[in-house]
Amino acid sequence: MQEKTTMEDTISAIATAPGEGGIGIIRISGQHAVSIAHKIFRPFSAKSMEEYAPRSAVYGQVLDEQGRIIDEAICIVMNAPNSYTCEDVVEIQCHGGSVVMREILSLTYRHGARAAEPGEFTKRAFLNGRLDLSQAQAVMDVINAKTQASLAMAMSHLSGGFSDKIKGFRHDILEIIAHLEASIDFPEDDIEGMDFEDTRERVKLLQDKIQKMVDGSHTGIILRDGLKTAIIGKPNAGKSSIMNLLLGQERAIVTDVPGTTRDSIEEYVNIGGIPLRLIDTAGIRDTDDIVEKIGVEKAYSYANDAELVLAVFDSNEPLNHEDEEIIQLLDKCPGNVIVIMNKMDLSADVNDDIISGKLKNCPNARIRGIVPMSAKSGEGQELLEQLLSDIVYGGNTKIMESQALCDARQGEILRQAASLLGDTLNTIDMGMSEDFIVIDLRASWEKLGEITGETIEDDIVDQIFSNFCIGK
Numbered sequence: 001m002q003e004k005t006t007m008e009d010t011i012s013a014i015a016t017a018p019g020e021g022g023i024g025i026i027r028i029s030g031q032h033a034v035s036i037a038h039k040i041f042r043p044f045s046a047k048s049m050e051e052y053a054p055r056s057a058v059y060g061q062v063l064d065e066q067g068r069i070i071d072e073a074i075c076i077v078m079n080a081p082n083s084y085t086c087e088d089v090v091e092i093q094c095h096g097g098s099v100v101m102r103e104i105l106s107l108t109y110r111h112g113a114r115a116a117e118p119g120e121f122t123k124r125a126f127l128n129g130r131l132d133l134s135q136a137q138a139v140m141d142v143i144n145a146k147t148q149a150s151l152a153m154a155m156s157h158l159s160g161g162f163s164d165k166i167k168g169f170r171h172d173i174l175e176i177i178a179h180l181e182a183s184i185d186f187p188e189d190d191i192e193g194m195d196f197e198d199t200r201e202r203v204k205l206l207q208d209k210i211q212k213m214v215d216g217s218h219t220g221i222i223l224r225d226g227l228k229t230a231i232i233g234k235p236n237a238g239k240s241s242i243m244n245l246l247l248g249q250e251r252a253i254v255t256d257v258p259g260t261t262r263d264s265i266e267e268y269v270n271i272g273g274i275p276l277r278l279i280d281t282a283g284i285r286d287t288d289d290i291v292e293k294i295g296v297e298k299a300y301s302y303a304n305d306a307e308l309v310l311a312v313f314d315s316n317e318p319l320n321h322e323d324e325e326i327i328q329l330l331d332k333c334p335g336n337v338i339v340i341m342n343k344m345d346l347s348a349d350v351n352d353d354i355i356s357g358k359l360k361n362c363p364n365a366r367i368r369g370i371v372p373m374s375a376k377s378g379e380g381q382e383l384l385e386q387l388l389s390d391i392v393y394g395g396n397t398k399i400m401e402s403q404a405l406c407d408a409r410q411g412e413i414l415r416q417a418a419s420l421l422g423d424t425l426n427t428i429d430m431g432m433s434e435d436f437i438v439i440d441l442r443a444s445w446e447k448l449g450e451i452t453g454e455t456i457e458d459d460i461v462d463q464i465f466s467n468f469c470i471g472k
Contacts, residue, residue, distance in 0.1 A: 024094050045058075225277075234322040241342070266280075284326055308336050315343050
């Protein structure tokens, strides 16, 4: 009942990013959106907005209750159902100052609108059937995209590519269910093609397709959130120089003094279309400096928590006890590891044989490659990018954006759906009747519906949209 009341409200919010800019947009949606626009906006060339066709950009003034001018603006009315929310929507494009936008927003409240909740415009688009849940989630992914690859994935989801895959799986399951139920309801008709082996093959094919998406789920999540990457090494190995090279700017301080980096520095960087959350850590060594010691402890923590570790060694120096300690740390790191032999510009000789030999004593380390590199000249950067691509895409750089998952929730739902189809196969193998097979199939069908929002509980919907920004 509360949800119906909420949907009947007219909502408004500032739709542009916080701060000052050339243009700011106040968005209003709901059954009173147009009447509120008539009360607060006066066109220069007409008496009211009613004299203009829908979706016309109308130039005029925003006035308060006393007729005082708040700002000159452009007003656009979009009538239901031809709007983002499928409701009447009004957008007022004013100057982008924070004071003027707040004044206009407050004016909409005084004329009957209420403050929109985070993501409520997109939530209404979902509840009114304009978007399914997967498409709605993709809206924020488009906004937050950090690389062209992550944008392509988000746009594929927003356009319905991922939803079409899920709906196709559900349609195939429903076809099998319909065939089985027909044989249950009309056994005397001997339904053509009713064959348990054929049913098993169709279920197994579906399970394999879904499992393939589960297996590649990490790709989409990395493209969306970035690969958490810790750069570790002893002091003066060139960690900060590597970070600056990858960033393309002097972000970290670089000196010949050991212990220059005492705290971690975190930045996003686009490497070959892959977003990395780069963390430059303090040089790992024994020290009596209290501040530096805290930085070293944080370096250990980041290495143990990272999805990827870039272990930097000086190619011109023999391994010492600090390098040995780092190699031992790599054996305990749960994430992938790329070893970088830095300062190749100073010498043609590389002690990667020594490194390789030591790494053989680390059976648990997930070493994905050793890269001879120069932070000064950029040598080795292409090989590093190739290794990153192999880690993220699993060797398949042509993965379809529509098959990539945007978050862990979708991956877990697909995993459970595949497991339920596995239960169906077990039911068939045990020789149980069609009724029990249908029960297992319907459970998988309903589970997949949680991705598109067709079989999802209201509290989960509320939680998903609560992560959106205000005004979207």
